[in-house]
Amino acid sequence: MIVPKIGMGTFRLTGATVIDAVQTALEVGYRAIDTAQIYGNEAEIGQAIANSGVPQHELFLTTKIWTENYAPEQLILSLKQSLQKLGADAVNLTLIHWPAPQLGVQIEEVMQALLHAKQLGLTEHIGISNFNIALTQQAINSIGLEHIATNQIELSPYLQNRPLVSYLQQQQIDVTSYMTLAYGKVLQDPVLQTIAQQINASPAQVALAWALQQGYAVIPSSTQRAHLLANLKAQDLQLTAEQMQAIAELDRNSREVNPEQLAPEWD
Incomplete structure (x- = not known):
């Protein structure tokens, strides 16, 4: 895997x-931090990293380009601004x-701009987020499979997204799971609570362990x-197999994040 197994969202x-x-997070041992331009917190994260004294080369930093910056020149400029904020x-x-x-984004154009950012040395790896199978295939066709490190997608015990996961794993594209706890909803689930009692863990740890055990990276x-x-500690x-099967049966295609203008037609 290119993406660290666990990071901080x-x-x-x-x-x-x-x-x-x-x-x-850095004090207790995290070395991967996930942010995005739209989160409006890149400068603060840069400050926290500077305060922590953890050297840059020990960290794995992820950011995401926002839609208004998809034009090729703007993508490069916006990423340079993100780097400045992150220090x-x-x-x-x-x-x-x-x-x-819905915004008429040309996948080929935006992927080629992102590849250009990589060639300029602004980012070590590149990838996609919230892409369905068809759009992931378009991204692959645009710049080549070897350049796409991950697809970061919403995945939780309540949204298991098996067709997309299966496709990504066949392509050997890392699966990064966000919203793994479904805004905390899965923590109240009786199945997860029972498993948590069986293994002396919390329901949150069980949900994260479920994702990690399937080879996903997580960013709680x-x-x-x-x-x-x-x-x-969920990594430990x-x-x-019975517990994994019990969680597999919780799938209800229940999505927490689905912005109308931005989301694709899901598989």
Whole structure:
């Protein structure tokens, strides 16, 4: 895998909250941080990294290009601005945040602009986010499979997205799962609570272990030291085949994030 198995997500974290959370995450052992231009927190994350004293070369930083920056010249300029905010010469991974078919986005053009950013040394790896099978294939056709590190998609026990996952794994594109806890909804699930009791873990750890065990990278978000540590420890859990099957049966195609103008037609 190119993408680290576990990182810290920063969606909806801003200001002093994100500075404290990222510093705490780095203190307890996280080395991958996921952000995006639209989150409005790249400068604060840069500040937290500077405060932490953790050297850049130990980190894996991901950002995502927002739709208004998809024009080729604007994409490069906006990524340079992101780097300035993050205090980095380059990021490790840059993604196209949404395919935005309703906005008339030309996948070939935007992927070639992203590849150009990689060739300029602004980003080590590139990839996509929220792309369905057909659009992922378009991205592959545009720049070649070897350049697409990951597709970051919403995945949780309630949204298992098997056709897309299966396709990505066949292509050997890393699957990054966001919203793995479905905004906390899965934490109340009786099946996850039962498994948590069986293995002396929390329901959040069970959901993360389920994703990790399928080979997904995860980027859970938290502002609390105890939760950040617990999420990291999910890597040490091993669920049985029976437990994995019980979670497989929770799939209900329940999506938390589906912006009309930006989302594709899902598989």
